[in-house]
Amino acid sequence: MKNLFLLIVLPIILTGSSSSVIISKESLQTKAPSSIPLCYGFSIDMADTSRPALYNGLGMHHLKVSTKNDFAAKYFNQGIILYYGFNHPEAYRSFKEAARLDPEMAMAYWGQALSMGPNINMPMDPTKTEEVYQLVQKALSLKGKSTETEQAYIDAIAKRYSKDPKADRVQLDKDYAAAMKLVKEKYPSDLDALTLYAESLMDIHPWDFWTAEGKPKPWTNEIVETLETVLKKDPSHVGANHFYIHAVEASDKPGRGLASADRLQTLVPGAGHLVHMPSHIYVQTGQYDKGSSVNREAISVDTKSLKDGMKSVAYPEHNIHFLYTTLALEGKSKEALANARLLQKSIPPEFLDDPLFSGYAQHLYSTYYFAMVRFGLWDDILKEKAPAEKYKYLQGLYHYAKGMAYVKTNKPDSVLKEHSELLGLIAAKEMQELAIWQTNTASKLLQIAADVLEGEFYAAKKDYSKALLPLQKAIKQEDALVYNEPFDWPNPVRNNYGAILLENNRFTEAESVYNKALKKYPDNGWSLFGLYQTLKAENKTSEAEIIKKRYDKAFANSDLKLTSSRF
DSSP: OOSOEEEEEEOOOOOSOOSTTOOOHHHHTTSOOOOEEEEEESSOOTTOOOOOOOOSSOOOOOOOOSOSOHHHHHHHHHHHHHHHTTOHHHHHHHHHHHHHHOTTOHHHHHHHHHHTSOOSSOOOOGGGHHHHHHHHHHHHHHGGGSOHHHHHHHHHHHTTOOSOTTSOHHHHHHHHHHHHHHHHHHOTTOHHHHHHHHHHHHHHSTTOSBOTTSOBOTTHHHHHHHHHHHHHHOTTOHHHHHHHHHHHTTSSOGGGGHHHHHHHHHHSTTOHHHHHTHHHHHTTTTOHHHHHHHHHHHHHHHHHHHHTTOSOOSOHHHHHHHHHHHHHHHTOHHHHHHHHHHHHHHOOHHHHHOTTTHHHHHHHHTHHHHHHHHTTOHHHHHHSOOOOTTOHHHHHHHHHHHHHHHHHTTOHHHHHHHHHHHHHHHTOHHHHHOEETTTEEHHHHHHHHHHHHHHHHHHHTTOHHHHHHHHHHHHHHHHHSOOOSSOSSOSOHHHHHHHHHHHTTOHHHHHHHHHHHHHHSTTOHHHHHHHHHHHHHTTOHHHHHHHHHHHHHHTTTOOOOOSSSOO
Protein backbone atom coordinates (compact mmCIF):
# COMPACT_ATOMS: atom_id res chain seq x y z
CA MET A 1 0.00 0.00 0.00
CA LYS A 2 1.33 3.39 -0.87
CA ASN A 3 2.01 5.89 1.88
CA LEU A 4 -0.32 8.52 0.58
CA PHE A 5 -3.35 10.55 1.35
CA LEU A 6 -5.75 10.97 -1.51
CA LEU A 7 -7.55 14.27 -1.80
CA ILE A 8 -10.95 13.82 -3.34
CA VAL A 9 -13.28 16.63 -4.25
CA LEU A 10 -16.79 15.42 -3.69
CA PRO A 11 -19.64 17.67 -4.77
CA ILE A 12 -22.09 16.67 -2.07
CA ILE A 13 -25.87 16.56 -2.26
CA LEU A 14 -27.36 17.24 1.13
CA THR A 15 -31.04 17.09 1.98
CA GLY A 16 -33.00 16.70 5.13
CA SER A 17 -30.17 17.96 7.34
CA SER A 18 -29.82 20.78 9.85
CA SER A 19 -26.40 21.58 8.43
CA SER A 20 -25.62 25.01 7.07
CA VAL A 21 -24.84 23.39 3.71
CA ILE A 22 -28.39 22.23 3.03
CA ILE A 23 -29.61 22.02 -0.53
CA SER A 24 -33.37 21.77 -0.67
CA LYS A 25 -35.13 18.79 -2.18
CA GLU A 26 -36.55 21.03 -4.88
CA SER A 27 -33.15 22.40 -5.84
CA LEU A 28 -31.82 18.89 -6.23
CA GLN A 29 -33.97 18.49 -9.29
CA THR A 30 -33.19 21.79 -10.94
CA LYS A 31 -29.77 23.06 -9.85
CA ALA A 32 -26.23 21.80 -9.87
CA PRO A 33 -25.11 20.78 -6.37
CA SER A 34 -22.54 22.67 -4.36
CA SER A 35 -18.97 21.46 -4.25
CA ILE A 36 -17.42 20.66 -0.88
CA PRO A 37 -13.92 19.15 -0.58
CA LEU A 38 -13.54 15.93 1.35
CA CYS A 39 -10.32 14.07 1.91
CA TYR A 40 -9.53 10.70 3.33
CA GLY A 41 -6.42 8.65 3.96
CA PHE A 42 -5.87 4.98 3.30
CA SER A 43 -2.48 5.00 5.01
CA ILE A 44 -1.13 6.63 8.12
CA ASP A 45 1.36 9.43 7.63
CA MET A 46 3.85 8.93 10.46
CA ALA A 47 5.84 11.98 9.39
CA ASP A 48 2.90 14.29 10.03
CA THR A 49 3.77 16.53 12.99
CA SER A 50 0.53 18.52 13.10
CA ARG A 51 -1.45 18.34 16.32
CA PRO A 52 -5.09 17.29 16.23
CA ALA A 53 -7.78 19.16 18.10
CA LEU A 54 -10.13 17.68 20.65
CA TYR A 55 -13.18 17.35 18.44
CA ASN A 56 -16.80 17.78 19.39
CA GLY A 57 -19.46 15.13 18.97
CA LEU A 58 -17.35 12.04 19.61
CA GLY A 59 -19.38 10.70 22.50
CA MET A 60 -18.35 9.75 26.00
CA HIS A 61 -16.58 6.38 25.64
CA HIS A 62 -13.83 6.06 28.24
CA LEU A 63 -10.98 3.56 28.62
CA LYS A 64 -9.06 4.39 31.78
CA VAL A 65 -5.28 4.52 31.30
CA SER A 66 -2.31 5.30 33.52
CA THR A 67 -1.50 8.98 33.16
CA LYS A 68 -1.56 12.08 35.33
CA ASN A 69 -2.06 14.33 32.32
CA ASP A 70 -5.76 14.98 31.80
CA PHE A 71 -5.30 16.13 28.22
CA ALA A 72 -3.26 13.05 27.37
CA ALA A 73 -6.14 10.94 28.70
CA LYS A 74 -8.63 12.92 26.62
CA TYR A 75 -6.60 12.43 23.46
CA PHE A 76 -6.22 8.74 24.22
CA ASN A 77 -9.97 8.29 24.57
CA GLN A 78 -10.56 10.33 21.43
CA GLY A 79 -8.20 7.93 19.69
CA ILE A 80 -10.16 4.90 20.90
CA ILE A 81 -13.45 6.36 19.67
CA LEU A 82 -11.97 7.26 16.27
CA TYR A 83 -10.47 3.78 16.06
CA TYR A 84 -13.86 2.22 16.77
CA GLY A 85 -15.24 4.45 14.01
CA PHE A 86 -12.69 3.10 11.48
CA ASN A 87 -10.97 6.47 11.19
CA HIS A 88 -7.57 4.89 11.74
CA PRO A 89 -5.41 7.81 10.53
CA GLU A 90 -7.13 10.25 12.90
CA ALA A 91 -7.02 7.71 15.72
CA TYR A 92 -3.27 7.43 15.20
CA ARG A 93 -2.89 11.22 15.35
CA SER A 94 -4.80 11.36 18.65
CA PHE A 95 -2.75 8.54 20.20
CA LYS A 96 0.43 10.24 19.00
CA GLU A 97 -0.66 13.50 20.63
CA ALA A 98 -1.37 11.61 23.86
CA ALA A 99 2.21 10.30 23.74
CA ARG A 100 3.54 13.81 23.16
CA LEU A 101 1.66 15.11 26.18
CA ASP A 102 2.73 12.17 28.33
CA PRO A 103 5.78 10.37 26.87
CA GLU A 104 5.63 7.85 29.75
CA MET A 105 2.10 6.64 28.89
CA ALA A 106 2.64 3.12 27.53
CA MET A 107 -0.91 2.83 26.23
CA ALA A 108 -0.42 5.82 23.93
CA TYR A 109 2.13 3.76 21.98
CA TRP A 110 -0.14 0.72 22.17
CA GLY A 111 -2.87 2.82 20.54
CA GLN A 112 -0.61 3.98 17.73
CA ALA A 113 0.37 0.39 17.00
CA LEU A 114 -3.26 -0.74 17.14
CA SER A 115 -4.28 1.91 14.61
CA MET A 116 -1.65 0.78 12.12
CA GLY A 117 -2.74 -2.83 11.99
CA PRO A 118 -5.07 -4.57 9.54
CA ASN A 119 -8.84 -4.29 9.76
CA ILE A 120 -11.79 -5.90 7.98
CA ASN A 121 -11.53 -3.39 5.15
CA MET A 122 -7.80 -3.02 4.70
CA PRO A 123 -4.64 -5.09 5.05
CA MET A 124 -1.73 -3.72 7.01
CA ASP A 125 0.65 -1.44 5.16
CA PRO A 126 3.77 -3.63 4.84
CA THR A 127 6.01 -0.57 4.51
CA LYS A 128 5.26 0.31 8.13
CA THR A 129 6.62 -2.91 9.65
CA GLU A 130 9.67 -1.38 11.33
CA GLU A 131 7.82 1.69 12.62
CA VAL A 132 5.03 -0.35 14.19
CA TYR A 133 7.51 -2.75 15.74
CA GLN A 134 9.34 0.15 17.38
CA LEU A 135 6.08 1.52 18.77
CA VAL A 136 5.38 -1.85 20.36
CA GLN A 137 8.89 -1.96 21.82
CA LYS A 138 8.32 1.49 23.31
CA ALA A 139 5.05 0.35 24.88
CA LEU A 140 6.77 -2.76 26.27
CA SER A 141 9.58 -0.67 27.74
CA LEU A 142 7.06 1.48 29.63
CA LYS A 143 4.57 -1.17 30.69
CA GLY A 144 6.05 -1.33 34.20
CA LYS A 145 4.36 2.03 34.79
CA SER A 146 0.98 0.55 33.79
CA THR A 147 -1.75 -1.48 35.42
CA GLU A 148 -1.95 -5.26 35.00
CA THR A 149 -4.78 -4.86 32.52
CA GLU A 150 -2.80 -2.38 30.43
CA GLN A 151 0.18 -4.73 30.51
CA ALA A 152 -2.04 -7.50 29.15
CA TYR A 153 -3.16 -5.25 26.29
CA ILE A 154 0.46 -4.39 25.49
CA ASP A 155 1.63 -8.01 25.62
CA ALA A 156 -1.20 -8.94 23.25
CA ILE A 157 -0.40 -6.23 20.70
CA ALA A 158 3.22 -7.43 20.73
CA LYS A 159 1.99 -10.71 19.23
CA ARG A 160 0.49 -8.83 16.28
CA TYR A 161 3.73 -7.46 14.85
CA SER A 162 7.17 -8.71 13.90
CA LYS A 163 10.38 -6.94 13.05
CA ASP A 164 10.66 -9.22 10.02
CA PRO A 165 8.80 -7.68 7.04
CA LYS A 166 8.47 -11.19 5.58
CA ALA A 167 6.73 -12.61 8.64
CA ASP A 168 3.48 -14.47 8.02
CA ARG A 169 0.78 -11.82 8.41
CA VAL A 170 -2.01 -14.39 8.74
CA GLN A 171 -0.20 -16.17 11.57
CA LEU A 172 0.53 -12.88 13.34
CA ASP A 173 -3.17 -12.00 13.21
CA LYS A 174 -4.05 -15.40 14.66
CA ASP A 175 -1.46 -14.98 17.40
CA TYR A 176 -2.92 -11.59 18.29
CA ALA A 177 -6.45 -13.02 18.44
CA ALA A 178 -5.25 -15.83 20.69
CA ALA A 179 -3.56 -13.30 22.96
CA MET A 180 -6.67 -11.11 23.11
CA LYS A 181 -8.71 -14.16 24.01
CA LEU A 182 -6.50 -14.63 27.07
CA VAL A 183 -6.98 -10.96 27.97
CA LYS A 184 -10.77 -11.12 27.76
CA GLU A 185 -10.83 -14.37 29.75
CA LYS A 186 -8.65 -12.89 32.48
CA TYR A 187 -10.64 -9.63 32.56
CA PRO A 188 -14.22 -10.61 31.60
CA SER A 189 -15.63 -7.32 32.89
CA ASP A 190 -13.30 -5.30 30.62
CA LEU A 191 -15.67 -4.59 27.75
CA ASP A 192 -12.98 -3.06 25.55
CA ALA A 193 -10.96 -6.26 25.85
CA LEU A 194 -14.00 -8.26 24.73
CA THR A 195 -14.70 -5.86 21.88
CA LEU A 196 -11.12 -5.89 20.62
CA TYR A 197 -11.06 -9.67 20.87
CA ALA A 198 -14.17 -9.89 18.69
CA GLU A 199 -12.58 -7.51 16.20
CA SER A 200 -9.40 -9.59 16.14
CA LEU A 201 -11.47 -12.61 15.05
CA MET A 202 -13.22 -10.52 12.40
CA ASP A 203 -9.84 -9.40 11.06
CA ILE A 204 -8.79 -13.02 10.56
CA HIS A 205 -11.93 -13.65 8.50
CA PRO A 206 -12.80 -10.28 6.91
CA TRP A 207 -16.31 -10.22 5.42
CA ASP A 208 -16.49 -14.00 5.71
CA PHE A 209 -18.92 -14.52 8.56
CA TRP A 210 -21.94 -16.13 6.86
CA THR A 211 -22.78 -18.56 4.08
CA ALA A 212 -24.78 -17.44 1.04
CA GLU A 213 -27.87 -18.67 2.92
CA GLY A 214 -27.04 -16.49 5.92
CA LYS A 215 -25.84 -19.32 8.15
CA PRO A 216 -22.82 -18.80 10.42
CA LYS A 217 -19.30 -19.85 9.51
CA PRO A 218 -17.47 -21.88 12.20
CA TRP A 219 -15.90 -18.77 13.76
CA THR A 220 -18.92 -16.47 13.56
CA ASN A 221 -20.88 -17.42 16.66
CA GLU A 222 -18.00 -16.54 18.95
CA ILE A 223 -17.76 -13.09 17.36
CA VAL A 224 -21.50 -12.47 17.66
CA GLU A 225 -21.82 -13.86 21.19
CA THR A 226 -18.83 -11.86 22.43
CA LEU A 227 -20.27 -8.61 21.08
CA GLU A 228 -23.72 -9.44 22.45
CA THR A 229 -22.15 -9.94 25.87
CA VAL A 230 -20.67 -6.45 25.67
CA LEU A 231 -23.92 -4.87 24.50
CA LYS A 232 -25.92 -6.57 27.22
CA LYS A 233 -23.67 -4.97 29.82
CA ASP A 234 -23.22 -1.65 28.02
CA PRO A 235 -25.70 -0.98 25.18
CA SER A 236 -23.89 2.27 24.35
CA HIS A 237 -20.45 0.73 23.72
CA VAL A 238 -19.28 2.41 20.52
CA GLY A 239 -17.05 -0.34 19.18
CA ALA A 240 -19.40 -3.18 20.03
CA ASN A 241 -22.35 -1.50 18.30
CA HIS A 242 -20.27 -0.83 15.17
CA PHE A 243 -18.70 -4.28 14.97
CA TYR A 244 -22.01 -5.99 15.78
CA ILE A 245 -23.67 -4.43 12.75
CA HIS A 246 -20.87 -5.74 10.55
CA ALA A 247 -21.05 -9.11 12.26
CA VAL A 248 -24.78 -9.70 11.64
CA GLU A 249 -25.68 -7.69 8.53
CA ALA A 250 -25.14 -10.61 6.12
CA SER A 251 -26.92 -13.13 8.34
CA ASP A 252 -30.39 -14.54 7.83
CA LYS A 253 -31.53 -12.37 10.75
CA PRO A 254 -30.06 -8.90 10.17
CA GLY A 255 -32.90 -7.37 12.17
CA ARG A 256 -31.09 -8.26 15.36
CA GLY A 257 -28.79 -5.36 14.53
CA LEU A 258 -31.61 -2.80 14.59
CA ALA A 259 -31.04 -1.77 18.20
CA SER A 260 -27.38 -1.04 17.45
CA ALA A 261 -28.36 0.76 14.26
CA ASP A 262 -30.82 3.00 16.04
CA ARG A 263 -28.29 3.78 18.78
CA LEU A 264 -25.50 4.66 16.35
CA GLN A 265 -27.65 7.34 14.72
CA THR A 266 -26.89 9.62 17.67
CA LEU A 267 -24.28 7.85 19.83
CA VAL A 268 -21.24 9.52 18.22
CA PRO A 269 -22.70 12.38 16.15
CA GLY A 270 -19.28 13.72 15.16
CA ALA A 271 -18.07 10.52 13.45
CA GLY A 272 -19.52 10.33 9.96
CA HIS A 273 -18.84 6.64 9.44
CA LEU A 274 -20.65 5.71 12.64
CA VAL A 275 -23.58 7.95 11.70
CA HIS A 276 -23.70 6.11 8.36
CA MET A 277 -23.45 2.62 9.86
CA PRO A 278 -27.18 2.15 10.65
CA SER A 279 -27.84 2.05 6.91
CA HIS A 280 -26.12 -1.34 6.74
CA ILE A 281 -29.00 -2.74 8.77
CA TYR A 282 -31.73 -0.49 7.36
CA VAL A 283 -31.04 -1.65 3.80
CA GLN A 284 -31.20 -5.28 4.97
CA THR A 285 -34.55 -4.70 6.67
CA GLY A 286 -36.26 -2.65 3.97
CA GLN A 287 -36.02 0.71 5.75
CA TYR A 288 -34.55 2.50 2.76
CA ASP A 289 -35.82 5.95 3.71
CA LYS A 290 -34.00 5.74 7.05
CA GLY A 291 -30.92 4.53 5.19
CA SER A 292 -31.03 7.59 2.95
CA SER A 293 -31.50 9.89 5.93
CA VAL A 294 -28.50 8.66 7.91
CA ASN A 295 -26.23 8.77 4.87
CA ARG A 296 -27.21 12.37 4.12
CA GLU A 297 -26.39 13.19 7.72
CA ALA A 298 -23.09 11.28 7.55
CA ILE A 299 -22.03 13.29 4.51
CA SER A 300 -22.85 16.50 6.38
CA VAL A 301 -20.91 15.34 9.45
CA ASP A 302 -17.82 14.49 7.41
CA THR A 303 -17.91 17.88 5.72
CA LYS A 304 -18.05 19.64 9.09
CA SER A 305 -15.31 17.43 10.56
CA LEU A 306 -12.90 18.42 7.82
CA LYS A 307 -13.74 22.08 8.24
CA ASP A 308 -13.05 21.67 11.95
CA GLY A 309 -9.54 20.39 11.29
CA MET A 310 -9.69 16.64 10.82
CA LYS A 311 -7.26 15.55 8.13
CA SER A 312 -9.21 12.46 7.16
CA VAL A 313 -12.65 10.94 7.53
CA ALA A 314 -13.58 7.29 7.16
CA TYR A 315 -14.76 6.22 3.71
CA PRO A 316 -16.66 9.37 2.61
CA GLU A 317 -17.26 7.93 -0.87
CA HIS A 318 -18.97 4.94 0.76
CA ASN A 319 -21.65 7.22 2.21
CA ILE A 320 -22.51 8.61 -1.23
CA HIS A 321 -22.47 5.13 -2.76
CA PHE A 322 -24.79 3.88 -0.04
CA LEU A 323 -27.04 6.91 -0.42
CA TYR A 324 -27.41 6.17 -4.12
CA THR A 325 -28.36 2.58 -3.27
CA THR A 326 -31.10 3.45 -0.81
CA LEU A 327 -32.47 6.23 -3.01
CA ALA A 328 -32.67 3.84 -5.97
CA LEU A 329 -34.57 1.35 -3.83
CA GLU A 330 -36.94 4.13 -2.77
CA GLY A 331 -37.56 4.95 -6.44
CA LYS A 332 -36.17 8.47 -6.10
CA SER A 333 -34.55 8.54 -9.50
CA LYS A 334 -33.55 12.21 -9.70
CA GLU A 335 -31.72 12.33 -6.40
CA ALA A 336 -30.26 8.86 -6.97
CA LEU A 337 -28.91 9.81 -10.40
CA ALA A 338 -27.47 13.04 -9.04
CA ASN A 339 -25.58 11.16 -6.34
CA ALA A 340 -24.36 8.55 -8.82
CA ARG A 341 -22.99 11.31 -11.02
CA LEU A 342 -21.40 13.03 -8.02
CA LEU A 343 -19.73 9.80 -7.06
CA GLN A 344 -18.42 9.39 -10.59
CA LYS A 345 -17.03 12.92 -10.66
CA SER A 346 -15.40 12.49 -7.26
CA ILE A 347 -12.95 9.78 -8.30
CA PRO A 348 -9.53 11.27 -9.14
CA PRO A 349 -7.27 9.64 -11.74
CA GLU A 350 -4.67 8.68 -9.13
CA PHE A 351 -7.28 6.60 -7.29
CA LEU A 352 -8.33 4.87 -10.51
CA ASP A 353 -4.69 4.23 -11.40
CA ASP A 354 -3.51 2.93 -8.03
CA PRO A 355 -3.08 -0.87 -8.36
CA LEU A 356 -4.39 -1.50 -4.86
CA PHE A 357 -7.57 0.56 -5.20
CA SER A 358 -8.31 0.56 -8.92
CA GLY A 359 -10.97 -2.15 -8.74
CA TYR A 360 -12.88 -0.33 -6.03
CA ALA A 361 -12.45 3.05 -7.70
CA GLN A 362 -13.67 1.78 -11.06
CA HIS A 363 -16.63 0.14 -9.34
CA LEU A 364 -17.60 3.40 -7.66
CA TYR A 365 -17.26 5.21 -10.97
CA SER A 366 -19.51 2.67 -12.68
CA THR A 367 -22.44 3.46 -10.38
CA TYR A 368 -23.72 6.00 -12.88
CA TYR A 369 -23.79 3.38 -15.64
CA PHE A 370 -25.84 1.07 -13.44
CA ALA A 371 -28.09 3.99 -12.51
CA MET A 372 -28.84 4.88 -16.12
CA VAL A 373 -29.74 1.25 -16.83
CA ARG A 374 -31.90 0.97 -13.71
CA PHE A 375 -33.88 4.08 -14.61
CA GLY A 376 -34.09 3.39 -18.35
CA LEU A 377 -32.14 6.41 -19.58
CA TRP A 378 -31.34 4.83 -22.93
CA ASP A 379 -30.67 8.03 -24.87
CA ASP A 380 -28.43 9.34 -22.10
CA ILE A 381 -26.41 6.12 -22.13
CA LEU A 382 -25.79 6.41 -25.85
CA LYS A 383 -24.59 9.99 -25.36
CA GLU A 384 -22.30 9.07 -22.46
CA LYS A 385 -18.58 9.43 -23.12
CA ALA A 386 -16.64 6.17 -23.04
CA PRO A 387 -14.16 5.69 -20.18
CA ALA A 388 -10.45 5.62 -20.88
CA GLU A 389 -9.27 2.46 -22.59
CA LYS A 390 -6.94 1.58 -19.70
CA TYR A 391 -9.87 1.12 -17.31
CA LYS A 392 -10.95 -2.29 -18.56
CA TYR A 393 -13.59 -2.96 -15.90
CA LEU A 394 -15.24 0.37 -16.63
CA GLN A 395 -15.03 -0.41 -20.33
CA GLY A 396 -16.91 -3.65 -19.71
CA LEU A 397 -19.72 -2.02 -17.76
CA TYR A 398 -19.92 0.74 -20.35
CA HIS A 399 -20.42 -1.94 -23.04
CA TYR A 400 -23.12 -3.50 -20.82
CA ALA A 401 -24.95 -0.19 -20.44
CA LYS A 402 -24.70 0.61 -24.15
CA GLY A 403 -25.83 -2.90 -25.03
CA MET A 404 -28.90 -2.52 -22.82
CA ALA A 405 -29.66 0.82 -24.46
CA TYR A 406 -29.42 -0.76 -27.91
CA VAL A 407 -31.76 -3.57 -26.79
CA LYS A 408 -34.36 -1.03 -25.73
CA THR A 409 -33.94 1.09 -28.87
CA ASN A 410 -34.19 -1.93 -31.18
CA LYS A 411 -30.67 -2.01 -32.62
CA PRO A 412 -29.83 -5.73 -32.49
CA ASP A 413 -26.60 -5.55 -34.48
CA SER A 414 -25.23 -2.98 -32.07
CA VAL A 415 -26.26 -5.16 -29.12
CA LEU A 416 -24.24 -8.06 -30.49
CA LYS A 417 -21.21 -5.82 -30.96
CA GLU A 418 -21.34 -4.59 -27.35
CA HIS A 419 -21.89 -8.14 -26.09
CA SER A 420 -18.87 -9.36 -28.04
CA GLU A 421 -16.70 -6.60 -26.57
CA LEU A 422 -17.91 -7.55 -23.12
CA LEU A 423 -17.09 -11.23 -23.57
CA GLY A 424 -13.58 -10.34 -24.68
CA LEU A 425 -12.96 -8.41 -21.49
CA ILE A 426 -14.31 -11.19 -19.26
CA ALA A 427 -11.67 -13.56 -20.56
CA ALA A 428 -8.83 -11.12 -19.89
CA LYS A 429 -6.45 -12.12 -17.09
CA GLU A 430 -6.51 -8.58 -15.79
CA MET A 431 -10.26 -8.82 -15.11
CA GLN A 432 -9.87 -12.15 -13.36
CA GLU A 433 -7.33 -10.62 -10.99
CA LEU A 434 -8.94 -7.21 -10.42
CA ALA A 435 -11.05 -7.30 -7.25
CA ILE A 436 -13.70 -4.98 -5.84
CA TRP A 437 -12.55 -4.09 -2.33
CA GLN A 438 -10.96 -7.53 -1.86
CA THR A 439 -14.25 -9.34 -2.47
CA ASN A 440 -15.52 -10.15 -5.98
CA THR A 441 -13.49 -10.07 -9.18
CA ALA A 442 -14.30 -7.83 -12.11
CA SER A 443 -14.68 -10.86 -14.38
CA LYS A 444 -17.47 -12.29 -12.20
CA LEU A 445 -19.41 -9.05 -12.34
CA LEU A 446 -18.85 -8.62 -16.06
CA GLN A 447 -20.11 -12.17 -16.61
CA ILE A 448 -23.37 -11.25 -14.88
CA ALA A 449 -23.56 -8.18 -17.10
CA ALA A 450 -23.04 -10.27 -20.23
CA ASP A 451 -25.70 -12.80 -19.22
CA VAL A 452 -28.27 -10.11 -18.38
CA LEU A 453 -27.58 -8.41 -21.69
CA GLU A 454 -27.97 -11.69 -23.57
CA GLY A 455 -31.22 -12.49 -21.80
CA GLU A 456 -32.71 -9.08 -22.50
CA PHE A 457 -31.58 -9.30 -26.13
CA TYR A 458 -33.54 -12.49 -26.72
CA ALA A 459 -36.49 -11.28 -24.67
CA ALA A 460 -36.78 -8.24 -26.92
CA LYS A 461 -37.02 -10.65 -29.87
CA LYS A 462 -39.70 -12.66 -27.99
CA ASP A 463 -37.39 -15.67 -28.09
CA TYR A 464 -38.09 -16.61 -24.49
CA SER A 465 -36.56 -20.07 -24.66
CA LYS A 466 -33.17 -18.44 -25.28
CA ALA A 467 -33.81 -15.48 -22.98
CA LEU A 468 -34.34 -17.33 -19.72
CA LEU A 469 -31.23 -19.50 -19.53
CA PRO A 470 -28.63 -16.69 -19.38
CA LEU A 471 -30.74 -14.89 -16.78
CA GLN A 472 -30.90 -18.05 -14.69
CA LYS A 473 -27.10 -18.22 -14.91
CA ALA A 474 -26.85 -14.57 -13.90
CA ILE A 475 -29.03 -15.13 -10.83
CA LYS A 476 -26.86 -18.04 -9.70
CA GLN A 477 -23.76 -15.93 -10.13
CA GLU A 478 -25.33 -12.98 -8.33
CA ASP A 479 -26.30 -15.19 -5.40
CA ALA A 480 -22.77 -16.64 -5.26
CA LEU A 481 -21.04 -13.27 -4.95
CA VAL A 482 -19.13 -12.63 -1.74
CA TYR A 483 -21.18 -10.33 0.47
CA ASN A 484 -20.36 -6.67 0.14
CA GLU A 485 -22.28 -3.54 0.94
CA PRO A 486 -23.74 -2.10 -1.10
CA PHE A 487 -24.11 -5.31 -3.10
CA ASP A 488 -21.52 -5.45 -5.87
CA TRP A 489 -24.23 -6.19 -8.45
CA PRO A 490 -26.63 -3.30 -7.78
CA ASN A 491 -29.46 -4.04 -10.25
CA PRO A 492 -31.13 -7.24 -8.97
CA VAL A 493 -31.27 -9.79 -11.80
CA ARG A 494 -34.51 -11.27 -10.48
CA ASN A 495 -36.27 -8.06 -11.47
CA ASN A 496 -35.23 -8.70 -15.08
CA TYR A 497 -36.02 -12.39 -14.89
CA GLY A 498 -39.41 -11.91 -13.25
CA ALA A 499 -40.43 -9.31 -15.83
CA ILE A 500 -39.53 -11.63 -18.71
CA LEU A 501 -41.37 -14.56 -17.11
CA LEU A 502 -44.38 -12.29 -16.77
CA GLU A 503 -44.17 -11.29 -20.43
CA ASN A 504 -44.11 -14.99 -21.28
CA ASN A 505 -47.20 -15.66 -19.11
CA ARG A 506 -45.24 -17.89 -16.73
CA PHE A 507 -46.97 -16.42 -13.72
CA THR A 508 -46.30 -19.08 -11.10
CA GLU A 509 -42.56 -18.91 -11.76
CA ALA A 510 -42.62 -15.11 -11.78
CA GLU A 511 -44.39 -15.05 -8.41
CA SER A 512 -41.69 -17.27 -6.92
CA VAL A 513 -38.91 -15.13 -8.41
CA TYR A 514 -40.30 -11.89 -6.99
CA ASN A 515 -40.79 -13.40 -3.56
CA LYS A 516 -37.14 -14.46 -3.57
CA ALA A 517 -36.11 -10.97 -4.69
CA LEU A 518 -38.01 -9.53 -1.73
CA LYS A 519 -36.05 -11.71 0.66
CA LYS A 520 -32.81 -10.12 -0.50
CA TYR A 521 -34.22 -6.59 -0.81
CA PRO A 522 -37.16 -6.50 1.63
CA ASP A 523 -40.08 -4.27 0.65
CA ASN A 524 -38.34 -2.77 -2.37
CA GLY A 525 -40.87 -1.19 -4.70
CA TRP A 526 -39.43 -2.66 -7.89
CA SER A 527 -40.03 -6.27 -6.87
CA LEU A 528 -43.31 -5.45 -5.14
CA PHE A 529 -44.60 -3.94 -8.37
CA GLY A 530 -43.61 -7.04 -10.33
CA LEU A 531 -45.27 -9.26 -7.76
CA TYR A 532 -48.42 -7.13 -7.87
CA GLN A 533 -48.56 -7.45 -11.66
CA THR A 534 -48.08 -11.20 -11.40
CA LEU A 535 -50.81 -11.70 -8.80
CA LYS A 536 -53.20 -9.61 -10.88
CA ALA A 537 -52.44 -11.74 -13.93
CA GLU A 538 -53.18 -14.84 -11.83
CA ASN A 539 -56.50 -13.31 -10.74
CA LYS A 540 -55.37 -13.41 -7.11
CA THR A 541 -57.20 -10.18 -6.48
CA SER A 542 -57.09 -10.00 -2.68
CA GLU A 543 -53.40 -10.90 -2.52
CA ALA A 544 -52.66 -8.40 -5.28
CA GLU A 545 -54.34 -5.60 -3.33
CA ILE A 546 -52.24 -6.36 -0.25
CA ILE A 547 -49.06 -6.18 -2.31
CA LYS A 548 -50.31 -3.02 -4.03
CA LYS A 549 -50.61 -1.31 -0.64
CA ARG A 550 -47.08 -2.38 0.25
CA TYR A 551 -45.85 -1.07 -3.10
CA ASP A 552 -47.64 2.26 -2.62
CA LYS A 553 -46.00 2.62 0.78
CA ALA A 554 -42.55 1.63 -0.53
CA PHE A 555 -42.69 4.11 -3.41
CA ALA A 556 -44.67 6.79 -1.57
CA ASN A 557 -42.01 9.38 -2.36
CA SER A 558 -40.91 7.96 -5.70
CA ASP A 559 -40.76 10.08 -8.84
CA LEU A 560 -41.21 7.02 -11.08
CA LYS A 561 -44.17 5.55 -12.91
CA LEU A 562 -43.40 1.84 -13.24
CA THR A 563 -44.84 -0.42 -15.92
CA SER A 564 -42.51 -3.31 -15.07
CA SER A 565 -40.04 -4.36 -12.39
CA ARG A 566 -37.30 -3.08 -14.68
CA PHE A 567 -37.21 -0.50 -17.45
